[in-house]
Amino acid sequence: MQRFWHWLAKRRAIVQVLSALGLNSYVTWFTTRGLPCPALNCYACPAAAFACPIGSIQHIAGARHQVPFYVLGMVGLVGALVGRGSCGWLCPFGWFQELVYKLPVPKLRLPNRFNWTRYVVLAVLVVVIPIITRETWFCKLCPAGTLEGGIPWVVISADIRQLVGAFYWLKLAILGGFVAWMSVTRRPFCRWVCPLGALWSPLNPVSAFRLQVDQDTCIQCNRCQEVCPVNIRVHENPNDSACIRCLACVRECPSSCIAVSALSWSLEADRVG
Amino acid sequence: MQRVERRKLLFIVNRALIVLAVAAILAGLYLDEWSAVLQNARALCLSCIGLE
Numbered sequence: 091m092q093r094f095w096h097w098l099a100k101r102r103a104i105v106q107v108l109s110a111l112g113l114n115s116y117v118t119w120f121t122t123r124g125l126p127c128p129a130l131n132c133y134a135c136p137a138a139a140f141a142c143p144i145g146s147i148q149h150i151a152g153a154r155h156q157v158p159f160y161v162l163g164m165v166g167l168v169g170a171l172v173g174r175g176s177c178g179w180l181c182p183f184g185w186f187q188e189l190v191y192k193l194p195v196p197k198l199r200l201p202n203r204f205n206w207t208r209y210v211v212l213a214v215l216v217v218v219i220p221i222i223t224r225e226t227w228f229c230k231l232c233p234a235g236t237l238e239g240g241i242p243w244v245v246i247s248a249d250i251r252q253l254v255g256a257f258y259w260l261k262l263a264i265l266g267g268f269v270a271w272m273s274v275t276r277r278p279f280c281r282w283v284c285p286l287g288a289l290w291s292p293l294n295p296v297s298a299f300r301l302q303v304d305q306d307t308c309i310q311c312n313r314c315q316e317v318c319p320v321n322i323r324v325h326e327n328p329n330d331s332a333c334i335r336c337l338a339c340v341r342e343c344p345s346s347c348i349a350v351s352a353l354s355w356s357l358e359a360d361r362v363g
Numbered sequence: 364m365q366r367v368e369r370r371k372l373l374f375i376v377n378r379a380l381i382v383l384a385v386a387a388i389l390a391g392l393y394l395d396e397w398s399a400v401l402q403n404a405r406a407l408c409l410s411c412i413g414l415e
Contacts, residue, residue, distance in 0.1 A: 124401030133404040134411035141404035145411070149403045150396060160391020161400065166384035170377055226410050235411035243412050253414045261413035296376045353370075353377050 092340075095350045099337035102179060110182040114238075115139045126161045128168045129181035130286050132232070134239025136246065144216055144286050145229050152220025162289075169290040173297035173329070177280055177287055178319075178336035183234040184280055188319070190272040198274045202321055205281050205332055212285035228285060230257075233265040276319040280334060291331040298353045299335065301328035307347040314339035314348060324348060 098105075113127050116137040123133060127140035143165050150158035168176055177184050191197075215228040229235055240261055243250045271278045280287050303325050314324035317338045322330040324339045328348065340348045391397070 120405065121401070123404035124397045126400065132408070132411050134408040138404075141400050145408060146400045146403060150399055153403075154399060156394070156396070156399075158391070158396065159387040159394065160396035163384045163387030163389075163391055166380060166387060170380040170384055226408075229408060229410040230413070232411065235408070236413060239408065240412040243407075250412070250414070255414070258413035293380065296373050296380065298377055298381075353374055355371060355374050 092346075092349055095337060095340055099341040102336060103185075105179050106182075106185040106188075109180040110185060113138065113140055113180070113182060126164045127180075128164075128176040130183050130232075130234050130284060131181070132229075132235040132238040134235055134243070136239075136242050138238070142229075144232075145226060148216055148220040148226040148228060151217060152226060153224050155221065155224075165286070165289050166293070169293035170297060172299040173294035173335060174287055174290045174331075174333060175297075175299055175335035177284070177290070178334035181280075182238070184277060184334070186237065187272045187277045187279060190269055191276050193273045195273050199321065200275050200278075200281075202281065202332060207282045208284055208288040208291070211283055212288040216285045231261070231264060233261075233268045233279065236261045236265040276321070277334070281320050281332065287334075294331045294333055295329045296353075297329075300351050300353055301333070301335075301340070302349055302351045303328050304347040304349070307345050309345050309347075311344060313342055313344055317342045 109129070113129060113131045114135055114137040116139060119137075119139045122139050123141050125140050126143035126146050128143075130144060131138060131140065131142060133140070133142045133145055141161075143161050146161045147158045150156050150161065211228070215231065219225075219227045240258065244254060244258070268279055301324070305325075308325050310325065312323075312325070315321065318324060318333075319336060319338065320332045320334055322332050324330075324333075325348075328339075337350070340350060
């Protein structure tokens with residue numbers, strides 16, 4: 091079974107492409123947009139087939155002043171099963187960040203000291219301010235919305251192009267700032283900003299899908315941290331709340347001591363394969 | 364022994380979360396949040412485009 095995870099980890103980019111296409115497959119949008127997708131994929135995208143969970147939470151909690159049981163349940167179910175696995179495998183905006191990071195510019199490795207800021211974004215822009223103002227304030231500033239919704243609509247619709255004003259240019263500037271940051275640092279939006287990642291992060295240590303390190307065979311080479319897109323010390327805490335389950339560490343570990351496992355009642359039955 | 368106990372605790376928390384999440388989904392469906400999400404997502408989100 092571990093061979094399968096190695097095989098799959100090498101093909102993660104294919105899964106990301108298929109996910110981006112599937113989440114934006116358009117055809118069924120008239121009914122499937124009632125389903126929140128397990129990724130930050132803007133439902134303003136002309137081709138979006140599913141709802142953005144963060145936009146939906148803001149709408150139900152903010153505009154309707156109801157507890158978003160349905161959306162939180164969907165997000166919680168995904169988190170309880172795979173933690174932040176969707177960030178690493180399904181999120182189109184996460185994939186976009188990985189593509190931008192491939193640009194040949196000097197790179198900057200930032201520590202995780204301030205990555206609690208994503209919880210502040212979740213609390214302030216997704217919950218508190220939308221409830222007070224009844225406006226979806228995270229959406230107003232979201233760079234994923236600009237990329238997937240704002241730019242395509244302005245390109246394809248002459249009517250919408252006429253409505254472009256200062257706020258649109260501000261959103262483009264926010265996206266531009268993030269693109270510059272993405273080109274030098276791996277997945278900055280996921281690490282410091284994403285409120286969906288903030289909802290899933292606390293579920294990583296208790297998710298069913300998990301990583302485990304065989305400390306007897308680990309040679310402490312730190313290769314896992316070097317290849318980790320969110321810069322975590324996998325050999326010390328394989329189920330860190332920041333981990334996006336991309337399995338780069340599993341693929342690259344020279345002593346093959348990092349394995350995928352399923353949370354089970356007994357330790358003996360823990361390792362998958 | 365302590366590791367086994369911790370693993371059992373994690374297992375219980377995980378299964379409780381799954382049950383809680385499914386209960387929340389059912390509660391949301393009962394409160395017709397599905398159609399609220401659908402209507403909101405079908406309307407063009409002008410905020411997301413930067414036109415509000």
